[in-house]
Amino acid sequence: xxxxxxxxxxxxxxxxxxxxxxxxxxxxxxxxxxxxxxxxxxxxxxxxxxxxxxxxxxxxxxxxxxxxxxxxxxxxxxxxxxxxxxxxxxxxxxxxxxxxxxxxxxxxxxxxxxxxxxxxxxxxxxxxxxxxxxxxxxxxxxxxxxxxxxxxxxxxxxxxxxxxxxxxxxxxxxxxxxxxxxxxxxxxxxxxxxxxxxxxxxxxxxxxxxxxxx
Amino acid sequence: xxxxxxxxxxxxxxxxxxxxxxxxxxxxxxxxxxxxxxxxxxxxxxxxxxxxxxxxxxxxxxxxxxxxxxxxxxxxxxxxxxxxxxxxxxxxxxxxxxxxxxxxxxxxxxxxxxxxxxxxxxxxxxxxxxxxxxxxxxxxxxxxxxxxxxxxxxxxxxxxxxxxxxxxxxxxxxxxxxxxxxxxxxxxxxxxxxxxxxxxxxxxxxxxxxxxxxxxxxxxxxxxxxxxxxxxxxxxxxxxxxxxxxxxxxxxxxxxxxxxxxxxxxxxxxxxxxxxxxxxxxxxxxxxxxxxxxxxxxxxxxxxxxxxxxxxxxxxxxxxxxxxxxxxxxxxxxxxxxxxxxxxxxxxxxxxxxxxxxxxxxxxxxxxxxxxxxxxxxxxxxxxxxxxxxxxxxxxxxxxxxxxxxxxxxxxxxxxxxxxxxxxxxxxxxxxxxxxxxxxxxxxxxxxxxxxxxxxxxxxxxxxxxxxxxxxxxxxxxxxxxxxxxxxxxxxxxxxxxxxxxxxxxxxxxxxxxxxxxxxxxxxxxxxxxxxxxxxxxxxxxxxxxxxxxxxxxxxxxxxxxxxxxxxxxxxxxxxxxxxxxxxxxxxxxxxxxxxxxxxxxxxxxxxxxxxxxxxxxxxxxxxxxxxxxxxxxxxxxxxxxxxxxxxxxxxxxxxxxx
Numbered sequence: 001x002x003x004x005x006x007x008x009x010x011x012x013x014x015x016x017x018x019x020x021x022x023x024x025x026x027x028x029x030x031x032x033x034x035x036x037x038x039x040x041x042x043x044x045x046x047x048x049x050x051x052x053x054x055x056x057x058x059x060x061x062x063x064x065x066x067x068x069x070x071x072x073x074x075x076x077x078x079x080x081x082x083x084x085x086x087x088x089x090x091x092x093x094x095x096x097x098x099x100x101x102x103x104x105x106x107x108x109x110x111x112x113x114x115x116x117x118x119x120x121x122x123x124x125x126x127x128x129x130x131x132x133x134x135x136x137x138x139x140x141x142x143x144x145x146x147x148x149x150x151x152x153x154x155x156x157x158x159x160x161x162x163x164x165x166x167x168x169x170x171x172x173x174x175x176x177x178x179x180x181x182x183x184x185x186x187x188x189x190x191x192x193x194x195x196x197x198x199x200x201x202x203x204x205x206x207x208x209x210x211x212x213x214x
Numbered sequence: 215x216x217x218x219x220x221x222x223x224x225x226x227x228x229x230x231x232x233x234x235x236x237x238x239x240x241x242x243x244x245x246x247x248x249x250x251x252x253x254x255x256x257x258x259x260x261x262x263x264x265x266x267x268x269x270x271x272x273x274x275x276x277x278x279x280x281x282x283x284x285x286x287x288x289x290x291x292x293x294x295x296x297x298x299x300x301x302x303x304x305x306x307x308x309x310x311x312x313x314x315x316x317x318x319x320x321x322x323x324x325x326x327x328x329x330x331x332x333x334x335x336x337x338x339x340x341x342x343x344x345x346x347x348x349x350x351x352x353x354x355x356x357x358x359x360x361x362x363x364x365x366x367x368x369x370x371x372x373x374x375x376x377x378x379x380x381x382x383x384x385x386x387x388x389x390x391x392x393x394x395x396x397x398x399x400x401x402x403x404x405x406x407x408x409x410x411x412x413x414x415x416x417x418x419x420x421x422x423x424x425x426x427x428x429x430x431x432x433x434x435x436x437x438x439x440x441x442x443x444x445x446x447x448x449x450x451x452x453x454x455x456x457x458x459x460x461x462x463x464x465x466x467x468x469x470x471x472x473x474x475x476x477x478x479x480x481x482x483x484x485x486x487x488x489x490x491x492x493x494x495x496x497x498x499x500x501x502x503x504x505x506x507x508x509x510x511x512x513x514x515x516x517x518x519x520x521x522x523x524x525x526x527x528x529x530x531x532x533x534x535x536x537x538x539x540x541x542x543x544x545x546x547x548x549x550x551x552x553x554x555x556x557x558x559x560x561x562x563x564x565x566x567x568x569x570x571x572x573x574x575x576x577x578x579x580x581x582x583x584x585x586x587x588x589x590x591x592x593x594x595x596x597x598x599x600x601x602x603x604x605x606x607x608x609x610x611x612x613x614x615x616x617x618x619x620x621x622x623x624x625x626x627x628x629x630x631x632x633x634x635x636x637x638x639x640x641x642x643x644x645x646x647x648x649x650x651x652x653x654x655x656x657x658x659x660x661x662x663x664x665x666x667x668x669x670x671x672x673x674x675x676x677x678x679x680x681x682x683x684x685x686x687x688x689x690x691x692x693x694x695x696x697x698x699x700x701x702x703x704x705x706x707x708x709x710x711x712x713x714x715x716x717x718x719x720x721x722x723x724x725x726x727x728x729x730x731x732x733x734x735x736x737x738x739x740x741x742x743x744x745x746x747x748x749x750x751x752x753x754x755x756x757x758x759x760x761x762x763x764x765x766x767x768x769x770x771x772x773x774x775x776x777x778x779x780x781x782x783x784x785x786x787x788x789x790x791x792x793x794x795x796x797x798x799x800x801x802x803x804x805x806x807x808x809x810x811x812x813x814x815x816x817x818x819x820x821x822x823x824x825x826x827x828x829x830x831x832x833x834x835x836x837x838x839x840x841x842x843x844x845x846x847x848x849x850x851x852x853x854x855x856x857x858x859x860x861x862x863x864x865x866x867x868x869x870x871x872x873x
Contacts, residue, residue, distance in 0.1 A: 025852050028810055033684060033726065056684075058643050059600030068600050070643070086604045140852055152605065154644070175856055202729050205771030205818030208764050209726035210719060211641045211683040213598050214634045214676070 011124065011141040023062050024093045024139055029177035029198055030067070032057050033209035036179055038196035040073070044189050051075055055179070055196055065096030067146060070154060078161050084154040085164055092145040098132035099124075101147060104167050105186050108132070114169040114182050115145065117191065121171070146170040148181065163187075168194060225260075225267055228253070232272040240284050243276060247290035254297050261298055265308045270298055274312040285324075289332040292321055296336030299343065306343040315340070315347075322363075322371065334370035338414075341377040349382035351391050364400040369408050376401065376414035383421045392422050393429045405444050409453055416448070416459035420466055427470045446480065449487055454498045458491050458505065465509045482519050484509065489528055503545025507552055514556045521553055526563050530570045540582040547577060547588035554595035561599045565607060578616040578632075583625045590620065590631035597638040606644030613639065614650055621658040626667055633662065633673035640681040647681060647689050656681070660696045668710045675705055675716040682723035690731065694724065699738050703745040711755040718761035721746060725768045732772040735765070740779065743769065747783035750796050756805040763800060763811035770818035774826050777819055781830055784815070785837055795837040802842065806851035813857040816843065820864040831865045840865055 034057045039050040052074035059068040067089035074082045090097040099115055100108050112129065115121045120143040121128075127136055138144075150164035166185025173179075177198030182191050200206060231246045250269065254261045264270075277291035295314050298305040309315075314336075321333025340346045350356050363375030379401075383392060392398070401422075404415040423430050448460035461484050468475035475481060488509070491502035506525075510516040529546045532538070538546070553560040564570055574596075577589035597608050608614075617639070620632035636659075640650055650656070659681070662674035682693060705717035721742060725732045735742040743765075750762045770780040786792035800812035816839065819830050834840055843862055849855040 026807075027853050028814065028857075058604055068604070070604065086601065088601065142852070142856070151601065154604065174852060200771065201727065203771040204773070204777075204821055204824060205767075206814055207726045207768045207771045208814070209683055209723045210764075211680040211723075212676070212716075212719070213641070214594060214637050214673075 011136050011138050023095060024091060024144060026062060027144065027172075027174045028208065029174065029206075030057065030060065030144065030172055031208065032060055032211065034177070035199045035201075036177070036196035037199045038179070038194070040183070040195075041193045042189065043192075049077075053194065053196065054199075062091065062093070065091040065093045067091055067148075071148075071150065076162065079156065081155065083156055083160065083162060085150040086152050086154050087148045087150045087168075089146045089148045089170070092133065092138070092147075094133050094136050094138060097147075098134050099128045099145065100132035101167075104149065104184075106167075106184060110184065111169075114184055114191075117169075117182055118143075118145075118171040118180060120173075121145070142174050144172040144174060146172065170194070225263055228264075229267050229269060229272070232269060232276075235272070235276060240287060243287050244284075244290060247273065247276070247287065247294055251290060251294040251297055254294070258302060261302050261305055265298065265302075265305055270295070270305075270308040270314075271312040273298075274309070274314045274317065277314065277317045285326045285329050288321060288324070288329045292318060292329070292332035292336045296332070296339045299336065299339040303343050303345045306340050306345050309340065310345075310347070327368070330368065331370045334368070334374045338370070338374045338377045341374070341381045344381075346381055349378045351382065351388050357391070357395050361395060361397070361400070364397065364404070369411055372404055372407070373410050373414040376404070376411075376418035379418035380414070380421045383418075386426055389422050389424075389426045389429050393432060398422055398429070402441050402444065405448065409456065412448070412451075413453075413455055413459055416456065416463055420459065420463050423463065423470065424466050425470050430467055430471045430474070449484065454491055454494050457487055458498050458502055461487055461491075462505050465505060469508070478519070481516060482523065485516070485520050485523050485525070489523060489525060492528070492532070500539075500541045500545060503542065503549060507545060507548040510549070511552050517553050517555070517557055517560070520549075521557055521560050525549065526553060526560060530567055533573050534569055540580065540585050543577060543580070544582070544584045544588045547574065547585065547592045550574070551588065551591040551595045554592070555598070558599055558601065561596050561602065564596055565602060572612070575613055575616060578620060583628055586620065586623070586625075586628045587631045590617075590628070590635045593617075594631070594635040594638055597635065600643075603638075603641055604643045606642060606646055608639045609642045609644065609646040609649050611649070611653075614655070615653055618650075618653050618655050618658060621662060626670065629662070630669050630673055633659075633670065633677055637673060637677035637680050640677055641683055643684070647685050650681065651689055651692055656693050656696050660701070663697075663705060664701065668713065671705075671708065672710060672713050672716065675713050675720060679716045679720035679723060682720050684727070685723075687728055687731070690724065690727070694734055699734075699741045703741050706742075706745045706749050711753070711758055714749060714753065715755070715757045715761050718746065718749065718758060718765055722761055722764045722768060725765060729772060732769050732776055735769060736776070736779070743779060743783065750783070750800075756803065756808050759800065759803070760805070760808050760811050763808060763815060767811055767815040767818055770815050774824055777824060777830065778826060780815065780819060781833060785833060795839055797834075797837070797839050798842050801839070801846065806854055809846070809849065809851065809854045810857060813843070813846075813854055813861055816861045817857055817864065820861055822864055822867045827864075828868045831868050834865065
């Protein structure tokens with residue numbers, strides 16, 4: 001017997017004493033050990049170019065709106081080996097972080113310009129313009145918005161000729177684990193697009209792993 | 215030319231004089247007592263030597279036979295006995311064995327205040343030792359006596375009363391009876407007395423309020439303005455010991471009743487006072503370290519305040535400049551451990567000081583057990599940083615080798631502390647886990663996973679589980695060969711549910727990664743897979759079931775025969791009289807994570823590309839699993855709801871058999 005599913009496409013605006021103070025619900029596709037692969041478009045007006053990218057989630061702490069992992073760029077022209085960086089993410093949960101970055105040379109206008117590139121952001125736009133999304137309850141929204149900031153190079157020196165000065169605006173789909181992102185660095189080509197899909201290492205299905213810190 | 219020492223001042227000579235003193239006149243007695251007292255005051259070696267020679271019973275016999283002798287002799291006897299008891303447990307024992315206690319108590323009712331003072335001081339010395347007899351507060355006459363001591367207008371008697379409380383009050387009932395008898399109020403009054411009265415009262419006060427919110431709410435707290443104000447005031451006293459004790463009382467109040475001591479200003483001030491007291495090179499400094507450590511242990515905001523007060527720099531300074539006594543080093547390591555339990559900024563500051571890190575790693579091999587444990591805790595908390603684990607900061611020989619050596623330690627506490635540290639370090643994301651394996655770490659962990667001590671077993675399995683996380687295929691094989699399927703099977707059904715949980719987490723990591731990894735649970739006639747299935751049918755703790763279900767989920771992401779093996783585990787076994795699939799039970803769980811794991815397993819089993827997918831969907835439908843999924847279409851957990859949608863979508867590709 002087919003049943004009708006209740007859709008909840010638009011997050012509600014919280015009311016009451018603690019607006020938007022709920023942590024996001026855990027999403028198993030965004031848990032430690034999960035891997036994603038895809039590309040980052042680094043095209044400039046002179047040249048079409050895309051790097052293959054692999055991402056692995058290494059840490060997740062929803063209470064603090066924290067996510068981290070590594071990003072591996074595979075066919076970087078000026079590097080002999082794949083370049084691995086470690087990044088830390090701010091999860092926009094409206095409790096720890098809002099849609100406004102307030103750092104990394106990103107003004108609220110830059111923020112809005114980037115977030116609006118994601119179709120799933122459009123229902124949130126009007127409220128975000130008012131308060132950065134502080135009063136939104138995103139706990140049941142099917143998309144998770146984040147900022148990923150690369151912190152250091154894992155396998156090459158910082159003199160490798162590459163920069164990690166910028167950061168990514170990221171939108172993760174809880175439905176299928178797909179990730180879209182836009183790199184922002186005032187000194188790099190604008191709107192470099194990151195597109196990743198969840199990977200399964202040749203399996204016919206999804207596999208999970210975990211660790212627990214003491 | 216040096217002259218020969220007088221034989222009468224040699225221990226043997228003095229003993230001889232003591233022996234004959236009983237028959238001597240008052241002057242001779244007085245002289246020998248004075249000589250003895252002068253020799254032993256502040257000299258531990260001499261005290262021990264005279265105790266061995268049997269001096270104490272002679273002194274006590276003079277005291278007991280001197281009821282009609284001069285007050286000076288009584289004073290000297292009491293002072294000598296007090297000196298034997300001061301700071302030396304064997305002295306206290308000798309004094310008690312010689313029956314001095316009752317005679318000293320008798321002195322308290324003497325008409326001469328000097329005699330009373332000497333008796334009180336000696337008894338106080340006795341009560342400062344842990345071998346002193348426990349005072350029974352439940353006897354009415356004892357409570358009357360204690361109250362009378364505290365009511366006296368005599369510094370030594372009130373201090374004795376306070377010492378009795380500090381020594382003997384241990385249980386909540388004892389705290390309550392003392393509170394009800396008005397003892398706290400009396401102690402609070404004494405806080406306005408002399409330094410020794412203040413310190414003794416503060417110590418007794420701390421003993422009565424320790425971990426007892428009820429007593430605190432009745433007698434202390436900011437609403438009892440006077441007490442509160444006095445304690446705050448005493449944190450600024452000119453005597454370090456008084457400041458320390460006042461801080462201790464305020465911290466005990468906060469620990470037992472967190473609603474008190476909310477003021478950020480006072481909290482920061484206490485941290486600053488304690489930090490200053492740490493500079494004291496004596497006992498006050500040592501105690502200040504442990505007081506600060508316990509103050510910040512469980513509260514991130516206090517850790518932050520301590521961090522902002524430059525605690526790390528100050529401690530690093532001490533650690534780098536001085537050669538520290540074990541107690542001091544332990545205290546410092548404990549504070550650093552607590553500062554790093556939550557704060558990434560603390561970890562960063564420490565990791566930027568290679569000298570301090572090397573002091574910490576050196577402390578892993580310290581001769582004192584407590585220092586080794588504290589060093590492990592410190593490293594454990596520093597390594598809670600995924601950022602630094604990812605940078606491979608800890609997987610170095612300097613850290614790993616001494617930790618592996620500690621797994622052989624004779625102290626179980628050290629073994630457990632080392633295991634806990636290792637379980638963090640082996641998460642290492644830089645693919646250097648082989649360093650741990652090459653140095654014999656796995657062999658040791660496997661050995662300890664068979665320990666009779668459940669704490670050791672749990673932490674060994676925990677470490678193996680974390681080591682198995684994202685490990686490369688070669689290491690994985692090495693670990694499995696060491697562990698063997700049979701041992702792992704017995705860990706899955708260990709008497710401790712926590713061990714079961716981590717053993718299942720370990721297997722989950724084992725079958726994650728390359729597709730071939732799934733084969734591990736099929737070795738030896740699928741020993742492991744059957745053990746997991748059994749546990750899923752028998753266990754009740756959700757954490758165990760979640761891990762077990764994720765093992766099945768991972769196996770179900772494999773080849774067709776592996777998916778079929780999972781089906782076999784989840785469908786009811788009519789030969790066992792099962793009527794309901796364990797999957798239905800899991801899907802109906804109140805724990806969202808368990809429902810998520812169960813739905814993921816079904817998602818993997820119903821992926822339509824598999825040759826046997828249709829047959830599996832039919833079986834799942836017949837077992838009532840698909841209809842249970844339909845009931846969950848609007849599950850309150852978003853993750854569950856989305857996976858249910860996928861699972862239903864996949865199973866309906868083959869048609870809706872219900873219509």
